[in-house]
Amino acid sequence: MHGRLKVKTTAEQQEAKRKEREKKMKLYNAATSKIFQKRQGQEYDQEALELTAQILSANSDFYTLWNYRKEIFLAFKEKSTEDELHKLFEDELSFLEACLKGNPKSYGCWEHRCFVMLTMPCPDWDRELMLCNKYLEYDERNFHCWDYRRFVVKRAQVTPEAEFEFTTSKISSNFSNYSSWHYRSKLLPLIHPDPKHPGGVKDDVLIKEFELAQNAFFTDPNDQSAWFYHRWLLGRAEKQLAIDCVYVSRELRRVMVRLSKPAKIGADLSLQVSLDGVQCTGEWTTPANSNDHSLLWLFNLTAPLDGNEHKVMVAMEGSSRSCTLKDGDEKASSVDEVKPGTLFSYQLSAATSDTLTQELDACQQLYELEPDNKWVLLTIMLLMRAIDPLKYLKETLEHIDTIIKVDPCRTNYYKDLRSKFLIENAIEEQGLSAKSVDLSNRELTTLRHTEYMCTAERIDLSNNKLSSLPGCESFQCVKELELKGNQLKSCEKMECLPLLEDLSLTDNSISTMEGLRPLTLCSKLKKLNIMGNPLCEQDDFVEELRNMLPSLDTLIT
Amino acid sequence: MGTPVKDVELKDSAPQNLLLDKHVAYIEAYSAKKDEYEYVMTEYLRMSGIYWGLTVMDLMGSLDRMSREEVLDFVKGCQHECGGFGASIGHDPHLLYTLSAVQILSLYDGVSSVNVEKIIEFVSSLQQPDGSFYGDKWGEVDTRFSFCAVACLALLKKIDAINVDKAVNYVLSCMNFDGGFGCRPGSESHSGQIYCCVGMLSILNRLHHVQADMLGWWLCERQLPSGGLNGRPEKLPDVCYSWWVLASLKIIGRLHWIDRDKLVRFILACQDEETGGFADRPGDMVDPFHTLFGIAGLSLLGERQIRGVNPVFCMPEDVIKRIGVSMQLL
Numbered sequence: 001m002h003g004r005l006k007v008k009t010t011a012e013q014q015e016a017k018r019k020e021r022e023k024k025m026k027l028y029n030a031a032t033s034k035i036f037q038k039r040q041g042q043e044y045d046q047e048a049l050e051l052t053a054q055i056l057s058a059n060s061d062f063y064t065l066w067n068y069r070k071e072i073f074l075a076f077k078e079k080s081t082e083d084e085l086h087k088l089f090e091d092e093l094s095f096l097e098a099c100l101k102g103n104p105k106s107y108g109c110w111e112h113r114c115f116v117m118l119t120m121p122c123p124d125w126d127r128e129l130m131l132c133n134k135y136l137e138y139d140e141r142n143f144h145c146w147d148y149r150r151f152v153v154k155r156a157q158v159t160p161e162a163e164f165e166f167t168t169s170k171i172s173s174n175f176s177n178y179s180s181w182h183y184r185s186k187l188l189p190l191i192h193p194d195p196k197h198p199g200g201v202k203d204d205v206l207i208k209e210f211e212l213a214q215n216a217f218f219t220d221p222n223d224q225s226a227w228f229y230h231r232w233l234l235g236r237a238e239k240q241l242a243i244d245c246v247y248v249s250r251e252l253r254r255v256m257v258r259l260s261k262p263a264k265i266g267a268d269l270s271l272q273v274s275l276d277g278v279q280c281t282g283e284w285t286t287p288a289n290s291n292d293h294s295l296l297w298l299f300n301l302t303a304p305l306d307g308n309e310h311k312v313m314v315a316m317e318g319s320s321r322s323c324t325l326k327d328g329d330e331k332a333s334s335v336d337e338v339k340p341g342t343l344f345s346y347q348l349s350a351a352t353s354d355t356l357t358q359e360l361d362a363c364q365q366l367y368e369l370e371p372d373n374k375w376v377l378l379t380i381m382l383l384m385r386a387i388d389p390l391k392y393l394k395e396t397l398e399h400i401d402t403i404i405k406v407d408p409c410r411t412n413y414y415k416d417l418r419s420k421f422l423i424e425n426a427i428e429e430q431g432l433s434a435k436s437v438d439l440s441n442r443e444l445t446t447l448r449h450t451e452y453m454c455t456a457e458r459i460d461l462s463n464n465k466l467s468s469l470p471g472c473e474s475f476q477c478v479k480e481l482e483l484k485g486n487q488l489k490s491c492e493k494m495e496c497l498p499l500l501e502d503l504s505l506t507d508n509s510i511s512t513m514e515g516l517r518p519l520t521l522c523s524k525l526k527k528l529n530i531m532g533n534p535l536c537e538q539d540d541f542v543e544e545l546r547n548m549l550p551s552l553d554t555l556i557t
Numbered sequence: 558m559g560t561p562v563k564d565v566e567l568k569d570s571a572p573q574n575l576l577l578d579k580h581v582a583y584i585e586a587y588s589a590k591k592d593e594y595e596y597v598m599t600e601y602l603r604m605s606g607i608y609w610g611l612t613v614m615d616l617m618g619s620l621d622r623m624s625r626e627e628v629l630d631f632v633k634g635c636q637h638e639c640g641g642f643g644a645s646i647g648h649d650p651h652l653l654y655t656l657s658a659v660q661i662l663s664l665y666d667g668v669s670s671v672n673v674e675k676i677i678e679f680v681s682s683l684q685q686p687d688g689s690f691y692g693d694k695w696g697e698v699d700t701r702f703s704f705c706a707v708a709c710l711a712l713l714k715k716i717d718a719i720n721v722d723k724a725v726n727y728v729l730s731c732m733n734f735d736g737g738f739g740c741r742p743g744s745e746s747h748s749g750q751i752y753c754c755v756g757m758l759s760i761l762n763r764l765h766h767v768q769a770d771m772l773g774w775w776l777c778e779r780q781l782p783s784g785g786l787n788g789r790p791e792k793l794p795d796v797c798y799s800w801w802v803l804a805s806l807k808i809i810g811r812l813h814w815i816d817r818d819k820l821v822r823f824i825l826a827c828q829d830e831e832t833g834g835f836a837d838r839p840g841d842m843v844d845p846f847h848t849l850f851g852i853a854g855l856s857l858l859g860e861r862q863i864r865g866v867n868p869v870f871c872m873p874e875d876v877i878k879r880i881g882v883s884m885q886l887l
């Protein structure tokens with residue numbers, strides 16, 4: 001079905017082709033019905049091998065016939081001498097080689113070769129390895145062959161070191177070989193595991209790999225393989241599961257917890273809540289009430305919290321966090337402030353800062369030579385983020401503008417990336433316990449890290465380019481939500497905001513009453529501004545809206 | 558030294574409008590010519606072929622042109638005693654064709670006409686201690702089969718027949734440095750495989766394991782200057798990847814990261830104006846497989862003449878709604 005060029009043919013040629021096909025089809029039909037008949041009769045003989053070979057050599061995806069051949073070989077194994085068997089299996093390997101020549105991407109052929117090798121007496125694994133070398137010379141990206149190679153390597157007891165050498169030689173003959181880079185990423189952590197980070201690679205080895213990747217992209221700056229590999233080398237630190245934040249609300253009788261990474265309470269961990277030293281029973285839910293893996297979890301206390309001081313402690317295996325609700329206070333929270341510029345660097349920071357700085361220098365040099373190369377630009381931005389996101393913000397944003405110009409296809413990717421950068425910086429600058437978060441006027445196209453705004457009471461997202469609010473269910477403490485001047489079509493997920501009192505949707509794209517329906521579940525909503533939405537042009541919408549949201553004090557249209 | 562980008566050039570003469578009527582006629586004719594060479598030679602995947610044909614007809618609002626009775630009889634005839642389905646009458650049972658059979662039955666609301674208990678037994682019996690799935694009793698393992706198993710059971714509303722945690726862990730062990738997924742642990746990322754793994758995690762509500770920004774970046778880098786998408790770096794664009802890449806992007810909430818208009822232009826250029834149908838690339842021979850994925854891709858891209866397609870099951874959205882299968886989309 002792939003790569004068959006349509007060629008114009010004359011009526012004469014067509015007729016000739018039709019005749020030829022008719023002949024082939026007759027043979028095919030005769031052979032297949034004979035084969036099925038023989039299989040029915042459990043005839044496991046040479047004739048069956050010949051008949052199935054006829055069909056499979058032209059039609060190697062006919063899986064049922066491979067299965068029949070397997071049955072035949074298993075039957076032969078019972079009744080033949082060692083020499084006979086050896087010849088049979090050797091012939092099968094040659095037959096498969098011929099099939100693979102015609103269809104090197106046939107799942108059926110490769111799978112059957114695995115079967116033969118596992119079934120035959122004294123298989124020659126070294127020869128198979130040579131065969132893989134040969135095939136990969138012919139097509140270095142055939143993933144079937146790479147997978148078969150890994151199958152062989154396991155049995156031929158080839159060391160990961162030797163395979164690593166193989167990828168080095170492949171890459172040095174052609175840098176643009178994604179399959180080899182991929183294989184390296186699997187072998188490196190096996191050969192040089194980093195004792196400090198599971199799945200990571202030792203520092204000194206990393207530096208050599210950085211050099212290799214640099215070599216590749218200095219040679220051909222447009223070759224994506226080396227850039228993807230480089231991105232991987234930069235790495236991503238795996239966080240330990242911990243309780244990052246605890247928040248208590250007297251009024252809602254609720255405890256909220258933010259974890260360091262998404263988890264499912266009950267499945268991945270158990271969390272205990274105790275109130276004044278007494279363990280509480282209750283259910284954990286997520287803000288969107290999905291009970292899936294989440295960073296944020298809510299726990300409803302069954303007993304009311306009177307006006308006195310209370311101490312809430314949340315504990316998991318190996319970590320706990322407490323929070324004291326003072327006499328008369330409505331809420332309290334406990335969160336560690338992080339050194340500005342480091343909160344999100346885990347996303348890109350397996351390497352040491354020296355290495356990162358060296359990499360940035362190298363990429364800056366390449367940038368001088370190749371100012372319009374998107375891979376260089378993107379890598380520079382990521383390195384800057386990893387080193388010091390606050391210091392480099394201005395340059396990062398300039399690079400985003402450039403990259404959108406040189407790679408317009410992926411404009412929306414870069415815009416979302418920019419939004420992510422800006423949100424990360426805002427959180428870093430405004431602090432994790434900010435009561436008011438200002439994200440206005442930033443041309444945001446999407447939201448990220450909303451969980452870090454879970455204790456904010458006022459969130460200003462006005463004058464951005466948001467057409468939806470992914471993750472807004474995390475705004476669990478928000479009372480005032482300013483969304484003026486965006487492109488929102490609905491209030492999706494706002495039903496999850498229990499404290500919302502004042503919502504401005506001025507100048508958005510809400511055109512239906514349905515789009516506002518989630519607000520019916522916001523029991524505290526008093527003030528709503530929907531001026532400048534298409535909905536406002538409908539007759540009677542004010543009355544309808546008043547009916548739908550009867551507890552509103554102020555409705556601005 | 559520079560590596561030339563592998564891509565195709567779209568000719569100005571290439572079709573620019575959607576030729577729906579021609580595609581309907583093409584699929585209808587294809588299914589009618591049962592003794593033609595092409596048809597006979599693809600018998601080993603007949604069940605999937607029927608699923609492609611019926612689904613694309615349903616997406617084009619023309620399912621009524623196909624013969625429900627004839628199809629259901631055929632499907633029933635392909636079920637084996639073990640519960641699994643073969644690609645055709647007398648062909649061996651396999652997960653690939655069992656999923657296609659269940660999809661066809663779901664499309665026609667005819668699941669009750671076969672032995673459902675046995676299907677569930679067949680599918681769950683193929684799960685291995687490490688959570689992976691065999692495709693059939695011969696023991697080939699592939700993350701495609703993990704998707705087939707989970708999708709099958711989801712359509713039959715019987716997900717708990719397998720060990721879900723283990724199934725998830727196996728698929729996660731096939732995750733790669735680029736955020737993508739391969740066939741087995743150690744295998745290179747491939748868009749088709751990514752679709753299977755991301756789809757499977759979506760059905761099982763475990764998308765938080767996916768590095769969505771990383772994977773989304775890799776996926777949107779599949780778009781080439783022609784607008785078409787390839788399945789892996791340094792490969793040619795192909796219409797079937799407009800489905801696998803797009804559906805994966807849709808599932809992880811990043812469909813807008815590619816250039817929609819350019820991709821639409823590429824897909825439309827793969828139509829055959831004479832015969833109807835879509836080819837893998839402009840100027841190649843058409844087939845039902847690429848016709849489905851061309852149409853389904855256009856549906857995801859918002860083409861209003863085509864009915865909404867579900868990104869996980871590649872079936873009409875209203876069929877999935879009717880069955881009541883839920884899934885996670887980021």
Ligand SMILES: [Zn+2]
Nearest residue numbers: 795796797837
């Ligand atoms: Zn294709």
